[in-house]
Amino acid sequence: MTADDPAGLSVEAEVHRGAFTLRAALAATPGEVVAVLGPNGSGKSTLLGALAGLVPLAGGRVVLEGVVLDDAGDGRFVEPAHRPVGFVFQDYRLFPHLSVLDNVAFSPQVRGRSRREARAVAADWLERLGLAELSRRRPDRLSGGQAQRVALARALAGDPSLLLLDEPLSALDARTRLDVQAELRRHLADFTGPCLLVTHDPLEALVLADRLVVLEDGRVVQEGTPAEVARRPATEYVARLVGLNLYTGTADGPTVTLDDGSAFVVPDHEEHGEVLVALRPSAVTVSTTAPQASSARNTWPATVTGLTLLTDRVRLDLDGRPPALVDVTPAAVAELGLDAGREVWLSAKAVDLEVYGRTHPRG
């Protein structure tokens, strides 16, 4: 999609906030849910703020359905209140002095509806979201889940062309979160415009999003479907997010020399030069004696530095060349006497190593 495509959203944004710079380009098609993931301080909220007109662009432009909302080049700028954008903030930001009905009526009113019409639209949204009986309540009398639903109703009641959700579920307890997440999924499926969802939670991104965009240090480091990103993470952060080991190295035929000087035998691949190698923690075998080396198998010594109980497995943190996360069964932990400080051998079949080129430069 190009910047002038009439459908959907297209953004090229350069934003300065103190010493921090966001420089990101992204697009989203109508009906598409794009999850924006990234570590703390990577610029996710800044990006949403720029789209909503709350944070000024130093460069680039924002085009929604063919309408330029912001263009740093020629100074065009649509005020936040006049943007067809619905925003759900992490802390909801409901107006404390207004009833639930009037909170939701606020959006259609700002967009030019009369007070009566706006209240009718609000009542309709509250009905749709199963909140009708809360209409007269003040926000301080709502549970977290209810406040989240009201915030979503308020965003949708303005009939936005773009929906921005900034960590919409992060303030909820685990149980409520699952319920609200399932509901949110249904509402997002009905929403016809593009939606950007900022989240820290990879599971939330997998459940709710069609596509992931990963920001690190103000730059987009990876985009793709959840499956693409999970299979071939582009950075350490993404690898940790999806629970994979990721190594950087240099490919030369069937050997990849890793940055720490160790080497992996890998399957046939087309890559030359700098590559990434991904390895599932469940694909590594742990033994207490040195296994037979073979051309199809990589073996190396390592020391257990940590053990974490997952639901049905134990994740081992291992220091070695290279270091690794390895998943084993609780029975294996007992049988092999695994504990912090224990020296073991790791082995991984060449076919379990996924080799691919870098999509962004190092450093």
Ligand SMILES: Nc1ncnc2c1ncn2[C@@H]1O[C@H](COP(=O)(O)OP(=O)(O)OP(=O)(O)O)[C@@H](O)[C@H]1O
């Ligand atoms: N008002 C501000 N003035 C100066 N710097 C700011 C301001 N707001 C944010 N920043 C800086 O901009 C950078 C990006 O912040 P931003 O809130 O966009 O990140 P984020 O990815 O949303 O983080 P988090 O996941 O912690 O919410 C940070 O380094 C932050 O310190």
